[in-house]
Amino acid sequence: xxxxxxxxxxxxxxxxxxxxxxxxxxxxxxxxxxxxxxxxxxxxxxxxxxxxxxxxxxxxxxxxxxxxxxxxxxxxxxxxxxxxxxxxxxxxxxxxxxxxxxxxxxxxxxxxxxxxxxxxxxxxxxxxxxxxxxxxxxxxxxxxxxxxxxxxxxxxxxxxxxxxxxxxxxxxxxxxxxxxxxxxxxxxxxxxxxxxxxxxxxxxxxxxxxxxxxxxxxxxxxxxxxxxxxxxxxxxxxxxxxxxxxxxxxxxxxxxxxxxxxxxxxxxxxxxxxxxxxxxxxxxxxxxxxxxxxxxxxxxxxxxxxxxxxxxxxxxxxxxxxxxxxxxxxxxxxxxxxxxxxxxxxxxxxxxxxxxxxxxxxxxxxxxxxxxxxxxxxxxxxxxxxxxxxxxxxxxxxxxxxxxxxxxxxxxxxxxxxxxxxxxxxxxxxxxxx
Amino acid sequence: xxxxxxxxxxxxxxxxxxxxxxxxxxxxxxxxxxxxxxxxxxxxxxxxxxxxxxxxxxxxxxxxxxxxxxxxxxxxxxxxxxxxxxxxxxxxxxxxxxxxxxxxxxxxxxxxxxxxxxxxxxxxxxxxxxxxxxxxxxxxxxxxxxxxxxxxxxxxxxxxxxxxxxxxxxxxxxxxxxxxxxxxxxxxxxxxxxxxxxxxxxxxxxxxxxxxxxxxxxxxxxxxxxxxxxxxxxxxxxxxxxxxxxxxxxxxxxxxxx
Numbered sequence: 065x066x067x068x069x070x071x072x073x074x075x076x077x078x079x080x081x082x083x084x085x086x087x088x089x090x091x092x093x094x095x096x097x098x099x100x101x102x103x104x105x106x107x108x109x110x111x112x113x114x115x116x117x118x119x120x121x122x123x124x125x126x127x128x129x130x131x132x133x134x135x136x137x138x139x140x141x142x143x144x145x146x147x148x149x150x151x152x153x154x155x156x157x158x159x160x161x162x163x164x165x166x167x168x169x170x171x172x173x174x175x176x177x178x179x180x181x182x183x184x185x186x187x188x189x190x191x192x193x194x195x196x197x198x199x200x201x202x203x204x205x206x207x208x209x210x211x212x213x214x215x216x217x218x219x220x221x222x223x224x225x226x227x228x229x230x231x232x233x234x235x236x237x238x239x240x241x242x243x244x245x246x247x248x249x250x251x252x253x254x255x256x257x258x259x260x261x262x263x264x265x266x267x268x269x270x271x272x273x274x275x276x277x278x279x280x281x282x283x284x285x286x287x288x289x290x291x292x293x294x295x296x297x298x299x300x301x302x303x304x305x306x307x308x309x310x311x312x313x314x315x316x317x318x319x320x321x322x323x324x325x326x327x328x329x330x331x332x333x334x335x336x337x338x339x340x341x342x343x344x345x346x347x348x349x350x351x352x353x354x355x356x357x358x359x360x361x362x363x364x365x366x367x368x369x370x371x372x373x374x375x376x377x378x379x380x381x382x383x384x385x386x387x388x389x390x391x392x393x394x395x396x397x398x399x400x401x402x403x404x405x406x407x408x409x410x411x412x413x414x415x416x417x418x419x420x421x422x423x424x425x426x427x428x429x430x431x432x433x434x435x436x437x438x439x440x441x442x443x444x445x446x447x448x449x450x451x452x453x454x455x456x457x458x459x460x461x462x463x464x465x466x467x468x469x470x471x472x473x474x475x476x477x478x479x480x481x482x483x484x485x486x487x488x489x490x491x492x493x494x495x496x497x498x
Numbered sequence: 499x500x501x502x503x504x505x506x507x508x509x510x511x512x513x514x515x516x517x518x519x520x521x522x523x524x525x526x527x528x529x530x531x532x533x534x535x536x537x538x539x540x541x542x543x544x545x546x547x548x549x550x551x552x553x554x555x556x557x558x559x560x561x562x563x564x565x566x567x568x569x570x571x572x573x574x575x576x577x578x579x580x581x582x583x584x585x586x587x588x589x590x591x592x593x594x595x596x597x598x599x600x601x602x603x604x605x606x607x608x609x610x611x612x613x614x615x616x617x618x619x620x621x622x623x624x625x626x627x628x629x630x631x632x633x634x635x636x637x638x639x640x641x642x643x644x645x646x647x648x649x650x651x652x653x654x655x656x657x658x659x660x661x662x663x664x665x666x667x668x669x670x671x672x673x674x675x676x677x678x679x680x681x682x683x684x685x686x687x688x689x690x691x692x693x694x695x696x697x698x699x700x701x702x703x704x705x706x707x708x709x710x711x712x713x714x715x716x717x718x719x720x721x722x723x724x725x726x727x728x729x730x731x732x733x734x735x736x737x738x739x740x741x742x743x744x745x746x747x748x749x750x751x752x753x754x755x756x
Contacts, residue, residue: 111598114593208523226520
């Protein structure tokens with residue numbers, strides 16, 4: 065790795081490990097200034113937005129799920145909601161509650177995966193969860209226990225945790241039995257203590273302390289912590305209906321980068337994900353969780369992106385409590401899915417995927433065949449923000465030896481839990497050998 | 499010496515390699531039995547080959563990946579594809595019937611930056627494959643069963659017959675007979691546990707074609723159910739659409755329509 069003088073230096077991470085999907089980072093400095101900074105995504109393009117055209121809208125939830133194996137529920141649900149708006153469908157309140165349960169399952173499994181397998185090893189000086197298990201098997205087993213219950217919830221509603229089959233426009237194809245719900249409840253109560261421990265564990269990590277000028281964006285809902293409904297809000301004053309997504313944000317290409325960056329119009333980079341959700345919706349977490357959050361000593365809201373791991377752990381706990389609440393109040397819907405007529409129109413939806421807001425837009429013809437699609441995944445919304453973080457870090461990075469600098473960059477990127485496989489919108493500029 | 503295992507990713511969603519990490523009860527034991535020498539999603543340490551077993555997720559969809567898979571093969575004693583993308587070309591093989599130039603322009607504002615092949619193809623079209631695990635995603639238990647076979651130096655075996663057999667065993671009411679619902683089950687490989695019919699819906703073929711299928715009869719069945727023309731083509735051309743028996747039937751229906 066060439067690292068000539070402090071003033072002229074390059075950092076290359078050719079394969080970013082412990083992220084979902086494949087990406088690389090290239091930073092080069094000339095005269096102490098950043099000459100180039102690229103977070104490269106070399107995921108092969110899969111053209112979802114192109115091949116979805118001409119497909120039947122009823123197939124769409126099964127197809128968009130395939131964008132991401134880690135958060136298929138969010139992909140299915142943004143699709144389902146967009147079509148329900150398009151077709152003017154009103155769902156049964158019990159189905160709405162089941163969908164919150166479905167999201168709770170995905171948040172629990174995805175967050176537990178990220179915390180224990182991808183992020184925590186950084187703070188404990190381990191290269192992987194396997195190495196971490198040799199030092200602290202207890203914490204790894206605790207993480208696996210939590211994750212397993214998240215997967216069990218998704219499987220109860222959809223048959224399996226990766227690309228589940230139960231969600232459809234109008235509801236679910238099957239609703240869970242009371243026995244299944246009782247079983248899930250028991251499993252959830254068994255991991256609640258684990259989740260509390262997990263919050264304390266991650267807030268004890270030696271998290272870098274920074275304070276950045278960040279615009280946080282998430283959904284917000286008057287009565288509940290946001291998952292699949294609400295308005296778009298931000299820490300700098302956005303408060304708009306989901307239908308105005310394109311008026312609020314724009315996607316564009318910048319010459320130095322390989323990705324479509326989503327930006328707040330006339331303002332710039334923004335931040336989506338667990339930290340944004342907690343910052344903007346703290347008072348909608350349960351009272352217990354609010355006090356536990358305060359107990360960590362971290363102020364909420366805060367502008368330190370590295371507290372994301374704590375936000376993630378708090379959301380695991382929220383999702384456990386919310387899932388138990390849904391189960392306790394569960395009354396099976398009169399019908400699992402309502403019937404609907406297909407028609408020409410447009411529909412938009414945002415849901416909160418584990419790693420942030422996920423926007424879908426669909427246009428259909430008279431027969432319900434898809435005419436056009438746009439999908440804006442959380443990672444493409446965070447990409448400009450990640451690059452800004454890295455730019456701000458550069459003056460500090462150059463003071464460190466190469467290995468430490470690499471590690472600092474990786475932590476900064478991993479912190480966003482980027483899901484590079486969600487490659488609907490990523491570009492590729494440079495070919496790198498593995 | 500523990501066998502050296504590598505997990506490689508090509509064009510895919512990560513869901514199949516995720517099944518290793520979803521083996522919550524077995525993962526730590528497995529990590530004691532094999533050495534994950536290369537598994538980027540799970541670890542920073544990335545060791546060079548040779549590898550005893552390489553699990554390959556994803557299809558070949560870029561010129562670069564077409565070269566990379568050759569190096570993977572050279573370094574791997576036993577190469578196993580995991581999932582629909584690696585085994586059939588996957589959902590992204592829908593481009594195989596399209597004008598990829600038009601796709602590029604439709605999705606990206608600067609299409610010239612996109613390096614892509616005009617097709618998405620299975621690993622077996624590029625290198626020799628020793629074993630294939632089907633499914634979108636692969637079933638965690640099938641994946642672990644294959645690993646166990648290899649650890650005990652036995653040839654892995656997975657059933658290749660139609661999922662209807664499993665559906666009957668589970669005692670499901672047949673969605674075709676009872677509800678007139680179109681179902682890919684009669685021509686789809688078993689492995690998922692007959693999930694879709696258990697969820698009151700027809701199978702959509704995510705495990706690919708079975709080895710005992712009768713496409714002519716299946717096409718007649720679809721027709722009787724009123725599934726014809728584009729509708730029938732869409733059902734066949736989905737997650738494993740480029741697999742020969744399904745592809746040929748879909749192409750024939752599409753030609754007929756013309």
